[in-house]
């Protein structure tokens with residue numbers, strides 16, 4: 001069987017993860033799975049950064065709410081590394097809509113609101129490339 005090499009993924013713990021004091025819980029889940037934390041910063045992101053991050057959603061009915069929510073307070077920006085990290089993190093966080101997310105996933109266990117769904121993670125290696133470079137320089141990740 002073909003095994004993917006170690007790769008990186010980009011994760012944001014949204015403002016509600018901080019206000020609800022779930023940062024340690026979520027980081028602990030990723031660490032216990034075997035993923036390694038490469039870099040992290042806590043920051044209130046600008047509207048411009050949020051618009052770059054969510055460019056594919058521009059024009060959708062939930063777009064303004066999404067931008068407002070992600071820029072409302074500080075978030076935790078992180079890069080994680082491990083075997084098939086993109087796919088593994090998406091599985092650990094669960095479906096976008098917390099109502100549909102399975103118990104045992106972050107959104108399944110702690111979320112209810114679809115916009116304020118606690119966490120964002122890149123959905124492909126291509127999105128990782130586009131997203132992490134908005135917030136991290138290459139020297140921060142070497």
Ligand code: CMP
Pocket residue numbers: 057062066096114115116117119120121
């Ligand atoms: P995230 O993983 O950050 O990526 C895009 C975000 O848009 C998603 O999580 C949700 O917060 C939000 N989103 C996606 N679909 C909807 C929807 N149908 N209604 C409201 N928000 C949505």
